[in-house]
Amino acid sequence: xxxxxxxxxxxxxxxxxxxxxxxxxxxxxxxxxxxxxxxxxxxxxxxxxxxxxxxxxxxxxxxxxxxxxxxxxxxxxxxxxxxxxxxxxxxxxxxxxxxxxxxxxxxxxxxxxxxxxxxxxxxxxxxxxxxxxxxxxxxxxxxxxxxxxxxxxxxxxxxxxxxxxxxxxxxxxxxxxxxx
Ligand code: IMP
Ligand code: MG
Numbered sequence: 417x418x419x420x421x422x423x424x425x426x427x428x429x430x431x432x433x434x435x436x437x438x439x440x441x442x443x444x445x446x447x448x449x450x451x452x453x454x455x456x457x458x459x460x461x462x463x464x465x466x467x468x469x470x471x472x473x474x475x476x477x478x479x480x481x482x483x484x485x486x487x488x489x490x491x492x493x494x495x496x497x498x499x500x501x502x503x504x505x506x507x508x509x510x511x512x513x514x515x516x517x518x519x520x521x522x523x524x525x526x527x528x529x530x531x532x533x534x535x536x537x538x539x540x541x542x543x544x545x546x547x548x549x550x551x552x553x554x555x556x557x558x559x560x561x562x563x564x565x566x567x568x569x570x571x572x573x574x575x576x577x578x579x580x581x582x583x584x585x586x587x588x589x590x591x592x593x594x595x596x
Contacts (some may be wrong), residue, residue: 418580419589425569426562428584434561435463438542438560439470440528441559446473449510450537456523457481457499458581459516462573463544464562467514476501482523495526506536510561512559516573517545521555528555545586568594 417424426434442451453475455464468477478501485494503509511531515524524541531539542559549566568591570576571583576594580587 418583418587420580420590420593421570421583424585425564425567426545426572426586428446431561431586433571434468435466436470438559438561439467439472442467442475442542444484446475446510450508451475452503452506452509452511453477454511454513454531455479455500456513456515456527456566457571459512459575460544462581463516464514467542473481476503476509480527482527489574495523497530501531501534505535506531509536509591510538511536511540513539513541514558515541515543517547517569518543518557519547519550520552521552524557525553525555534594544572545574 438563447514451473453464453468455461455477457479462561468475479499480497481499483496483498513524513527518524527541528541540558543557544561546557546560546563547566567588570580570589571586573581575581576589
């Protein structure tokens with residue numbers, strides 16, 4: 417285990433089970449629709465990569481990157497789009513936003529409104545992890561891997577100061593690492 421990790425919260429095996437279950441739910445719900453999976457960079461890269469391989473219905477993929485004002489472990493207040501979708505016309509798209517984790521809910525609430533405003537036929541949300549106790553705005557994801565307590569986690573795409581994204585599991589960072 418990485419020396420900066422206090423404990424493994426979600427093992428590779430558990431992640432695999434969650435992703436398999438969500439993919440089956442998407443297969444069931446999006447049959448006959450024009451599914452576009454939108455990966456929110458960079459945190460959702462690992463989840464997106466695994467999820468898209470397990471979804472068996474036809475799907476398009478796209479990416480967006482948002483920046484939030486305020487770094488570190490604090491949740492975002494101001495959200496800016498750093499990279500927009502490559503696809504220009506969303507009028508026939510049933511978008512499913514793929515996110516790594518929901519904290520305050522601001523990112524997904526903003527993105528849902530933005531993509532609907534851009535003309536998407538439907539917009540739903542999918543997250544691997546959810547911290548419902550941290551919610552500031554009203555946002556209930558349509559697909560969830562699992563809920564976690566209010567702890568700062570890294571791995572499987574999630575970072576602290578751009579580190580730990582490549583870990584294959586989700587772990588709790590030792591508090592002394594981010595309070596240094
Ligand atoms: P929200 O807009 O407050 O819901 O923030 C969601 C974003 O905050 C996620 O996409 C992550 O980038 C980041 N985030 C929230 N909690 C954590 C965490 O425990 N570890 C790493 N990143 C986190
Ligand atoms: Mg993120």
